């Protein structure tokens with residue numbers, strides 16, 4: 686089982702307490718009616734489907750109830766970081782200790 | 786077999802652990818953040834705890850608060866204290882926006898105690914019971930159901946369960962009491 690660190694509870698807890706909630710940092714357009722069909726489709730449906738470190742949302746459903754963001758390697762399932770919703774996305778270089 | 790949850794009292798007992806249904810209490814769900822927290826603390830007569838999982842009580846001991854999330858607390862109180870709590874919170878609106886909702890009818894509380902009460906929890910709880918210190922509490926998961934667990938002492942817990950899930954969890958815990966004792970024998 687995965688162990689996930691909740692940035693609000695500041696505890697590392699079993700995956701069963703959490704729910705995955707899709708790709709992170711997908712910003713809703715300010716004015717949806719100004720969007721073309723193609724742009725709106727991209728916002729609604731098109732995701733990056735990353736192989737490797739993936740910025741994604743999780744929710745501590747059976748705990749504090751909060752959504753937060755995580756960087757998880759989709760190949761190894763290893764969590765590189767978790768951080769509160771609304772915080773800037775950490776650079777990959779800062780997480781892996783490598784220069785990009 | 787589903788234990789009878791119609792009246793407070795013992796539900797199952799073995800050498801390992803004892804399960805009982807607690808006397809009904811008043812319950813309040815409180816949501817607030819920022820500048821509203823301090824006035825609410827003053828109005829309720831306790832300091833709303835800062836860290837998730839920690840608790841605080843009034844001096845009289847008739848009301849206790851547990852922090853569940855970054856802007857969420859649950860309060861347990863004597864039924865007599867409830868109208869006063871609701872009125873104290875309501876008096877702060879609209880100056881200090883918050884939500885205080887009487888959820889007394891939503892849940893019941895099971896009491897788990899005995900030498901192997903913590904072990905009994907591992908039957909359905911993925912997190913380590915010992916990561917919750919005596920005097921603390923957490924919302925967590927028990928056999929697929931969200932519950933609020935209050936650790937009163939090393940060998941005593943309270944578990945708040947939504948009514949519709951209670952027969953299932955009570956039956957599972959009663960089975961667990963018997964199984965743990967059978968292992969000991």
Ligand SMILES: [Zn+2]
Pocket residue numbers: 691692693694695745748749750751
């Ligand atoms: Zn959490």
